[in-house]
Amino acid sequence: MWKYLLEKEFKQFFRNPGLPKMAIAFPVLMMLVFPFAVSMEIRNINLVVVDNNKSTVSAQLIEKCTSSGYFKLIDICQSPEKAQEYMDDNRADAIITIESDFDEETGKGTGLPLGIKVNTVNGTKGSIGAQYIASCIRMFLKEQDTGTAGNSTPTIDISEKYYYNPYMDYKVFMVPALIVIAITMVTGFFPALNIVGEKETGTIEQINVTPVKKTAFIICKLIPYWVIALFILTACLIIAWLVFGYTCHGNLLSLYLFSGLQIIVTAGLGLLISNYSNNAQQAMFIIWFFMMIFMLMSGIFTPIASMPEWAKVITYFNPMRYYADAMRAIFLKGSSPLDVWYDAAGLLAIGTAVVSWAIFSYKKTE
Amino acid sequence: MKEFFAFIKKEFLHIFRDKRTILIVMIMPIVQIILFGFAISTEVNNVRVAIVGDTTDPEVRKVIDRIDNNKYLTVTEILSNTNEISPKFQRNEADVAVCFSRNFDSELHSGGKASIRIIGDGSDPNTAQMITSYVSGAIQDEQDDITIDYAGEQKTSMSPVVQLMYNPAMKSSYNFVPGVMGLILMLICSMMTAISIVKEKETGTMELLLVSPVKPLWIIISKAMPYLVLSIANFVSILLLSHYVMEVPVNGSLFLLSGVALLFIIASLAIGLLISVIASNQRTALLISGMGLTMPTMIFSGIIFPCESMPEILQWVSHIIPAKWFIIMVKKIMIQGDGFVYIIKELSILAGMAAALLAISIKSFKTRLQ
Amino acid sequence: MSTELDTNSSYAMEIRNLTKKFGNFTAVDNISFNVRKGEIFGFLGANGAGKTTAMKILCGLSRPTAGEGTVAGFDINNEQEKIKRHIGYMSQKFALYPDLTVRENIRLFGGIYGLADPEIKAKTNNMLQTLEMENVRDKLAGELPLGWKQKLSFSIALIHGPEIIFLDEPTGGVDPETRRRFWEMIYEASEKGITVFVTTHYMDEAEYCDRVSIMVDGRIEALDSPAALKTKYKATNMDAVFRTIARKAQREE
Numbered sequence: 001m002w003k004y005l006l007e008k009e010f011k012q013f014f015r016n017p018g019l020p021k022m023a024i025a026f027p028v029l030m031m032l033v034f035p036f037a038v039s040m041e042i043r044n045i046n047l048v049v050v051d052n053n054k055s056t057v058s059a060q061l062i063e064k065c066t067s068s069g070y071f072k073l074i075d076i077c078q079s080p081e082k083a084q085e086y087m088d089d090n091r092a093d094a095i096i097t098i099e100s101d102f103d104e105e106t107g108k109g110t111g112l113p114l115g116i117k118v119n120t121v122n123g124t125k126g127s128i129g130a131q132y133i134a135s136c137i138r139m140f141l142k143e144q145d146t147g148t149a150g151n152s153t154p155t156i157d158i159s160e161k162y163y164y165n166p167y168m169d170y171k172v173f174m175v176p177a178l179i180v181i182a183i184t185m186v187t188g189f190f191p192a193l194n195i196v197g198e199k200e201t202g203t204i205e206q207i208n209v210t211p212v213k214k215t216a217f218i219i220c221k222l223i224p225y226w227v228i229a230l231f232i233l234t235a236c237l238i239i240a241w242l243v244f245g246y247t248c249h250g251n252l253l254s255l256y257l258f259s260g261l262q263i264i265v266t267a268g269l270g271l272l273i274s275n276y277s278n279n280a281q282q283a284m285f286i287i288w289f290f291m292m293i294f295m296l297m298s299g300i301f302t303p304i305a306s307m308p309e310w311a312k313v314i315t316y317f318n319p320m321r322y323y324a325d326a327m328r329a330i331f332l333k334g335s336s337p338l339d340v341w342y343d344a345a346g347l348l349a350i351g352t353a354v355v356s357w358a359i360f361s362y363k364k365t366e
Numbered sequence: 367m368k369e370f371f372a373f374i375k376k377e378f379l380h381i382f383r384d385k386r387t388i389l390i391v392m393i394m395p396i397v398q399i400i401l402f403g404f405a406i407s408t409e410v411n412n413v414r415v416a417i418v419g420d421t422t423d424p425e426v427r428k429v430i431d432r433i434d435n436n437k438y439l440t441v442t443e444i445l446s447n448t449n450e451i452s453p454k455f456q457r458n459e460a461d462v463a464v465c466f467s468r469n470f471d472s473e474l475h476s477g478g479k480a481s482i483r484i485i486g487d488g489s490d491p492n493t494a495q496m497i498t499s500y501v502s503g504a505i506q507d508e509q510d511d512i513t514i515d516y517a518g519e520q521k522t523s524m525s526p527v528v529q530l531m532y533n534p535a536m537k538s539s540y541n542f543v544p545g546v547m548g549l550i551l552m553l554i555c556s557m558m559t560a561i562s563i564v565k566e567k568e569t570g571t572m573e574l575l576l577v578s579p580v581k582p583l584w585i586i587i588s589k590a591m592p593y594l595v596l597s598i599a600n601f602v603s604i605l606l607l608s609h610y611v612m613e614v615p616v617n618g619s620l621f622l623l624s625g626v627a628l629l630f631i632i633a634s635l636a637i638g639l640l641i642s643v644i645a646s647n648q649r650t651a652l653l654i655s656g657m658g659l660t661m662p663t664m665i666f667s668g669i670i671f672p673c674e675s676m677p678e679i680l681q682w683v684s685h686i687i688p689a690k691w692f693i694i695m696v697k698k699i700m701i702q703g704d705g706f707v708y709i710i711k712e713l714s715i716l717a718g719m720a721a722a723l724l725a726i727s728i729k730s731f732k733t734r735l736q
Numbered sequence: 737m738s739t740e741l742d743t744n745s746s747y748a749m750e751i752r753n754l755t756k757k758f759g760n761f762t763a764v765d766n767i768s769f770n771v772r773k774g775e776i777f778g779f780l781g782a783n784g785a786g787k788t789t790a791m792k793i794l795c796g797l798s799r800p801t802a803g804e805g806t807v808a809g810f811d812i813n814n815e816q817e818k819i820k821r822h823i824g825y826m827s828q829k830f831a832l833y834p835d836l837t838v839r840e841n842i843r844l845f846g847g848i849y850g851l852a853d854p855e856i857k858a859k860t861n862n863m864l865q866t867l868e869m870e871n872v873r874d875k876l877a878g879e880l881p882l883g884w885k886q887k888l889s890f891s892i893a894l895i896h897g898p899e900i901i902f903l904d905e906p907t908g909g910v911d912p913e914t915r916r917r918f919w920e921m922i923y924e925a926s927e928k929g930i931t932v933f934v935t936t937h938y939m940d941e942a943e944y945c946d947r948v949s950i951m952v953d954g955r956i957e958a959l960d961s962p963a964a965l966k967t968k969y970k971a972t973n974m975d976a977v978f979r980t981i982a983r984k985a986q987r988e989e
Contacts, residue, residue, distance in 0.1 A: 001847060001848055001850060003847065004843065004844050004846075004847025004848060005844075005847070005848070007840075007843075007844070007847075008833065008836065008840070008844050011835075011836060011840060012833065012835050012836065015835050015836075016649075016835070017646065017650075018645075018646070018647070018649070018650040018653070019649070019650075019653075022650070022653055022654075022657075022658075026657055026658070026661075030661060033680070033683075034661075034665055036676065036677050036680055037665050037666060037671060037676050037677075037680045037683075037684075038665060038670075038671050039671060039672075039675045039676065043674060043675040044674045044675065045674075088702060088704060088708065089704075089708055090694070090698065090702075090708075115529060116529060117529045118529075119532060120532060120540075121532050121540050121541060121697050121701050121702065125672055127408075127409075127496075128495075128496075131496075131499050135499075138506075153478075153512070153513050153516045154474045154475055154477075154478045154479065154480070154512055154516070155478070155479055155509065156429075156474065156480055156481070156482055156505060156508070156509050156512075157479060157480070157481040157482070158481075158482050158483075158484065158502050158505055158506075159481065159482070159483050159484070160483070160484045160485075160486065160498050160502070161483055161484070161485050161486070162485070162486045162487070162488030162491070162494055163451070163452060163455060163485060163486070163487060163488055163489075164455070164487065164488045164489045165488030165489055165491060166488060168488060168491040168494070168495065169491065170491050170492065172489075173489060173490055173491050173492075181661070185657050185661075186657075189652075189653055189656055189657055190653075193649050193652060193653070197649060200648075201831075201834065202827060202829040202830070202831045203831050203832070203833055205797065205827055205831055206825070206827065206831035206832065206845075207848075208797055209795050209796065209797055209820055209823070209825040210820055210845065210848045210849060211817055211818075211820040211821040211848075211849070211850075212848050278384075278386060279384075279387075280561070280648050280649065280652055281387060281557075281558070281561045281648075281652070282386060282387050282390060284557065284561075284652040284655075284656050285387070285390050285391060285394060285554075285557070286390060287656070288553065288557075288656050288660065289390075289394045289397070289398065291660075292398060292549075292660070293398065293401060295664075296401075296402055296405075296406055297401065297402075297405055297406070301406075301670045302406050302407060302408050302538075302670075303408075303410055303411075303490070303493050305410065305411050305412045305413075305461075306407045306408065306409045306410055306411045306412075307405045307406075307407065308404060308405065311401070311404060311405035314401070314405070325458065328489055328490075329456060329458060329489075332489035333452075333455055333456045333487075333489050334456065335456040335457065335458075336456075339453075339456045339457045339458075340457070340458070364796075364797075364816070364817070364820075365796055365797060365798065365799055365816045366792075366797060366798045366799060
């Protein structure tokens with residue numbers, strides 16, 4: 001019986017005019033375009049300087065900031081009102097106000113008559129911008145300081161080093177995450193429209209009146225998505241390698257293992273939603289609702305550690321949290337499946353629950 | 367005109383009879399806004415710091431204390447050598463490691479120089495950078511104290527004071543609420559419009575409607591009308607929530623904000639219409655709007671990733687995403703309290719897009735019918 | 737009449753006090769009837785009289801609110817899956833997979849009923865031959881004309897050699913000639929000993945049945961052979977009989 005049901009699902013999928021194309025085009029396009037777009041690295045921070053000091057020292061400071069490459073100097077003006085106007089108009093992200101006694105005070109080392117204003121509507125950009133400015137100023141002061149301060153003061157030499165990604169390339173961080181998103185979306189959205197589609201065409205009734213086993217029917221619906229998703233994973237890995245030159249630091253097979261687990265969860269969820277929906281529209285809304293929550297609360301874009309406690313609890317029920325964590329760890333850090341065993345356990349637990357629920361909630365007799 | 371109103375009435379009855387869908391459409395944005403408004407934050411908290419160094423060394427202890435007292439940082443582990451760092455990162459048991467040089471105290475106080483190396487987990491570059499800046503800030507504080515000890519009181523702290531504008535509490539919701547609002551409105555409007563028209567095409571009832579004396583344009587408008595109403599209701603509920611629950615201010619004109627939202631809703635409806643022309647069946651229409659719209663909107667509208675740091679070509683791509691302009695305007699009006707003159711540019715772009723989308727979709731809709 | 741359910745009886749179905757409620761609405765109201773093995777049983781009623789609801793219970797697609805009975809010797813309350821093994825079903829809507837070819841549909845349902853590959857192959861060839869559909873075997877089922885779809889659905893419903901076949905308004909929307917030929921197929925099946933349970937609202941088709949029941953507002957108002965009913969209601973054809981009985985209907989469609 002399984003053989004025939006499987007044949008049916010595969011044929012239906014590949015015969016559909018749109019589905020196979022979308023299943024491939026969506027991840028491929030995502031992998032080709034999005035890595036370039038998903039950079040959190042803040043560049044081109046629009047800077048306005050109010051220079052009331054107009055000394056060589058203040059000019060040096062401005063030079064220091066603009067040469068760092070992070071800032072785009074919009075204007076140097078005299079009035080704070082003008083600068084504020086820039087900010088209100090979104091043309092300035094940060095304002096540095098240099099007071100008239102700037103060169104004197106810094107020269108003596110008695111104070112820092114300087115103010116920084118940053119636009120923090122966009123929290124990341126604001127806080128990172130502020131950090132950049134502060135570090136520019138610190139470096140500037142250090143350079144100014146070498147003459148005056150004696151060598152008597154002991155100094156701690158702080159250096160930074162990053163493992164796995166020494167050049168702090170943001171793309172490499174997002175590539176496994178984009179694979180995660182592509183696979184989760186394709187294997188979530190497609191099955192969600194599957195059973196509900198059979199409901200709408202009436203074919204499910206013809207199936208329900210046969211002695212077909214519920215488990216067989218549901219599992220056979222799951223398997224094609226499994227195959228498709230593993231194919232997508234392969235395609236994505238090849239793109240990551242050919243286009244971006246990224247290869248997996250860990251065991252490739254473990255990527256497949258975790259993807260396999262994730263697909264069980266998402267495809268199961270899709271079928272479950274499909275079971276409970278009256279029409280395709282409903283199914284789509286519900287799966288979209290979950291997808292958004294999965295994605296935004298998975299730690300892919302923002303760290304889970306920064307969430308409030310109640311939200312952290314919710315993330316334990318989010319399969320994407322485990323999947324993204326495992327994929328990143330394996331791909332970027334070369335973790336072994338044993339290192340991230342808890343991710344596998346999480347996925348397995350959610351997967352078992354969801355698939356059993358999907359089988360249970362599919363009723364052949366109303 | 368009479369037939370037109372009859373049509374609108376029919377559409378309303380048709381849609382509001384499906385209570386379950388209405389319920390889903392109304393509740394979904396509320397839950398999402400609450401979840402995302404509170405839970406999504408780019409701030410880095412609870413950083414787990416591993417230490418590599420001689421913890422009996424007095425100066426090392428001082429620095430460790432500094433780090434541990436920082437509200438973002440917690441020292442969780444003392445490692446005996448640097449080889450232990452990588453396994454910790456691989457198992458996700460530490461976020462950053464701080465390595466002290468040998469004989470730190472004596473090197474520093476008699477030699478005048480000692481070094482600390484901060485090792486970040488570069489697999490998450492952004493967070494890693496923030497974490498290292500926290501750690502180096504804590505070490506810098508110790509440095510300041512040492513400097514003052516040696517040079518006397520005349521030196522004051524040389525850290526610049528930063529004033530945070532518009533969002534002094536650095537709440538992420540100020541950024542995410544307008545973003546999520548754009549995403550939800552866009553998706554619901556376009557998806558519902560697309561599906562309702564494709565459905566009629568599939569069942570063949572569209573032809574029935576088209577032989578009626580009402581012009582195709584009016585049929586389209588009557589189909590879009592209920593979704594317009596639903597979307598407005600969604601906008602109102604999201605706005606109320608973000609103001610009263612998320613405490614996002616509405617500093618600008620509410621009237622202006624509503625106008626902008628209405629324009630955006632119309633643009634989204636037009637996108638839905640366009641999808642319905644392209645898609646041959648419901649499933650395709652749903653997938654195009656569900657996956658095809660969500661991802662580009664999320665990535666290119668500046669909700670999460672700053673458009674400014676994208677390569678030039680992609681910045682152009684981001685310019686054609688209507689949600690981007692909507693979100694910019696919402697932020698300007700709600701948070702910065704800007705008035706009409708400040709949003710003229712964005713408003714005209716969005717208006718242009720809405721007009722163009724409507725024109726294209728209606729035109730292609732007509733040609734398809736012939 | 738005995739309420740004991742006898743599995744070796746001469747009845748293909750024995751139904752007692754069957755009731756189905758949806759909330760306050762009683763779709764099927766305490767109906768009882770027997771269907772003899774091998775007969776063509778017409779299940780008549782206006783739209784909304786409860787025919788389809790009752791039929792779905794008999795097929796194991798729906799659970800009764802009250803009442804008991806057997807279909808092909810199995811209990812309608814808790815042996816639905818066993819019933820499904822012994823019946824065939826053809827719904828009023830075309831319910832084969834439109835995106836599978838004729839052959840693939842036959843193969844799928846053959847496989848679901850547990851037929852082996854060679855058996856399926858033989859049946860497919862046989863079926864395509866009798867239906868004269870050999871040249872459309874690789875055409876998608878959804879692209880066939882309605883009359884062919886119905887013939888195909890019917891044949892597939894019989895693929896596993898069921899004891900009973902349920903036909904829910906099988907001839908809706910086709911021309912009289914195609915209907916006539918469809919009834920020929922029903923007769924052929926009946927001659928092979930298969931019990932046929934058919935709902936229809938074409939009264940001329942009711943004449944072809946061995947016995948008919950007429951449902952009004954969820955209840956069976958009349959049950960007998962067409963000839964007996966015509967005598968009883970002093971009518972010349974079944975249409976007149978039906979109109980006399982259906983006049984009592986209270987329920988709106």
